[in-house]
Amino acid sequence: MRRNMGVYADLRERLIAGYGDLSPQLQKAARYMLDHPDDVALKSMRSLARAADIQPSAIVRLMKTIGLESYQDFRLGYQNRLRDLPASYAGRAWQLQHRSAGEDHSEDALLGEIARQETDNLLRSFGPEARRAMRSACEYLEQARRVFVVGRRGAWPAAFQFAYACRLFRDDVTLLEGVAGTFGDELRGLGRKDVVLAVGFAPYTSETVKVTEFAAAQGAAIIAVTDSDVAPIAVQAAVTIVIADGSPSFFQSFTAAVSVLQALVALLVARGGEGALQQIASAEEQLAVFDTYWQDAGIKRNSRS
Amino acid sequence: MRRNMGVYADLRERLIAGYGDLSPQLQKAARYMLDHPDDVALKSMRSLARAADIQPSAIVRLMKTIGLESYQDFRLGYQNRLRDLPASYAGRAWQLQHRSAGEDHSEDALLGEIARQETDNLLRSFGPEARRAMRSACEYLEQARRVFVVGRRGAWPAAFQFAYACRLFRDDVTLLEGVAGTFGDELRGLGRKDVVLAVGFAPYTSETVKVTEFAAAQGAAIIAVTDSDVAPIAVQAAVTIVIADGSPSFFQSFTAAVSVLQALVALLVARGGEGALQQIASAEEQLAVFDTYWQDAGIKRNSRS
DNA sequence: AGTTTAATGAAACATTTGTTGTGAAAATAG
DNA sequence: CTATTTTCACAACAAATGTTTCATTAAACT
Structure with a gap:
């Protein structure tokens, strides 16, 4: 063994x-x-x-x-x-709470519990209601004149991820970054035909809440990605995608949020068809021009011994 | 599964x-x-x-x-x-269980496939080898004089998430942001006692690769969070945490990376014990001072449409 | 430049694979 | 006992396997 x-x-x-x-x-x-x-x-x-x-x-x-x-x-x-191997890993994940053998138990148990919770969050967040909401969100996003994405603090990674991926195949997506206190400036000109995608979990940052309030006042459609149908950023939303964020630690989990937003992008691309794919191809070419990616100069092949 | x-x-x-x-x-x-x-x-x-x-x-x-x-x-x-890897059987069955009756089938199938892949990635990324690596990474992180976190483009959300959470309970964590072309400046003074945590997946950004090369040259310990033991950012790493990033779309998935880094933070906090918790508490107080979070002034009860 | 060396793809090799037939043996029934 | 069915070993098959060979391409060297 x-x-x-x-x-x-x-x-x-x-x-x-x-x-x-x-x-x-x-x-x-x-x-x-x-x-x-x-x-x-x-x-x-x-x-x-x-x-x-x-x-x-x-x-x-x-x-x-x-x-x-x-x-x-x-x-x-x-x-x-x-x-x-102890058993099938899948089986192991399931029974990890009960069983244990060797090594430090408490830490492995914590990791096991996290893994369990995370998969759980994922499955919940891809449930039927969320899927319907995602499809609905897609339609808003497709017809939007411009798309603004906002997410602060913990929600920032998810918002960034979404905007980053979207910009590979459309150029009308703006991520509200707010460098040097300029937050909100990017929203100038927000109007009825625009869509604001807001990501946020309790405790909700006041900035994000303000953005949704402003968006609602301007008549823009809001897509809320949050933890509850009655979250402050969801109350005025056209579409609310509810994400599970349970975690054994006291820090909430943004894993499912990232995943769902990734999936949303995939949906958009799937709907976009050939056009979207071409956009992505040209984006890649452009990145090559900027020498963004590391060229495999053959992981230094040492002089043969 | x-x-x-x-x-x-x-x-x-x-x-x-x-x-x-x-x-x-x-x-x-x-x-x-x-x-x-x-x-x-x-x-x-x-x-x-x-x-x-x-x-x-x-x-x-x-x-x-x-x-x-x-x-x-x-x-x-x-x-x-x-x-x-829970096989296609599992995926099919899962889809059958969770399909929302009627509606567009192809899109739902895509979402189902995504959900399946994601849970799959999670389970793989929390496998025995990865767990061992995570524990090992913890030790390096604990003993580090300073911790530098780097992740570009797609890996940025994961890197940010980690640094953000870490800063809640320790102040010696630096995220390499590189605003306005200053990338790398933050690394000045990098030395033997420091730890660089690099996140990156194929195609690897040249910036991240360069950082690891520099770090190795300076004698700093590298923790690589990537997709392979032989990724360019892993070859000189002290610890390599291998993450599964499979995806039905051609974007790779960063979900598991985010999750694992979250778990890493949880581990650190668990080890840090009471001290870490107090740090977090005071961080929260500080945030309240800045009025970061939205205060529930009684959820505006709009007439629900 | 030209020559040597290493690396690669594709075909060819002998086995081994999963599966199907066939006829002898065994079991069962009348 | 014979007649009939079931069970089984063994040979036969095409397809797939692990491995080798060889011509062609790319790289390195002088």
Whole structure:
């Protein structure tokens, strides 16, 4: 049991240690195997290659370069790991509250409880009512002249995430940032055809509340992403998406909010069809121009020893 | 995941239920499979037959007598039990349960698929390896002189969320914002006793990669929150927390990253004990001074439309 | 530049895989 | 006992598997 874990860890270690010296294709292979250990154990070499988008031969070559006789040996290590795993992980998450073995119990229990709560939040937040609200929100967003997104403090990540993703395929989305005390300035000209998407959870920041009040006064449609149908930012909203934010710690969880807003973007893109996809493609090109992303100059391939 | 366990349990149930009426050879087969579920998942049919000392054909016949099309279906159920990844079965079933009757089906299917993927990502990202990494990361964070948090573009929300929560109970956490092109300036004076927490997923922003390279050169400990053990920002890291970011749309999902970083904060607070709680309490008081939060002056009771 | 070296994709290889037939053996019934 | 059905081992099959080979491409070196 311990021994098997050791074999697996050793194999993994070999992949990581040698990674830098591998050829691009072999890196791709190694990387997929590191990221999907279960696939190694359960799939065949060929279907693994298919999943990793490489040639079967690349796997064999990888095995030899990290000093193994055959792929089968390698897979055996991964299979044994799976055998010794406490149980299915899914099952484990469920029963984690009751069972425990070895190591520090209290911390692992806390993490288990968090994981449980988070999945719970997710499932709740993707319930039928929320879905209906999301679809409704989509329609407002599509027909909006401009979209303003607001979220302060804890809700900021979710708001940012939404605006960031949206701007990849439409240019009429504004995130209220409020740098240097300019908050609210971006709202100038807000009108009847505009949409304000407000994200906020208790305790609600006064800024966000004010924005919704202002938006309502201007006749703009409000989409509220919040924790209650009667949240102050929801009372005047056209659409309210209620998110579960339960957490074992005293800090509320914004995970589900991020997830739902991501999903909202996905919905918008799906509806946008071909046009949206092209926009995204050109956005990517533009980013390449700015040299935004790191080019794999081959994770420094050390001079061969 | 619930459903997934259900598939396995169902198959097992079929074997047991039909057991009495089976022919001796088929009983032998069924018995072996009941006693060695792992073998079913990992071995081939032929080697399973060899291990059980029966003919391969007996297995096929057993499948048909318990009402299955093929052995491969059967094995799939067993494999999914072992897998971290709750399989397509689970997803389908979950969708069936939660579908809102009628309405547009394709959009609902998309949302269902997203929800499934997200919970999946969460469970993976709270797996045993990740938990170990999180605990290890905690120790580095606790002993750090200063903590620098970096995350650009898509990873920004997660980085922000972490830094924001941390600042509620410690004042030595700096988020690299890089307003007005000042990115990197905040790192001045980075040294051996400091910790850099870098969040980033493929495609990795060059800024984040550069920060980790700089940090490594300065001898600071790096905590990488990323999608692979061999991500460019992970290669020099002291701790790597691997997050699942699978998504049905082509945007990767940052949900799990946000969640894990939230959990990391919870862990830190749990370890910090009473002291941390007091810090938080005083932070809240301070916020009240600035009138940050909306005071419930009696939810304006509009005539509900 | 040209030459050597390494890396890659695709085809070919011998096994092994899951599955289906067939006829001998065993069990059951008349 | 024979007749009939069920059970089973074994051979046969196409499809898929793990591995090797080889020509072609890309990189490194002089």
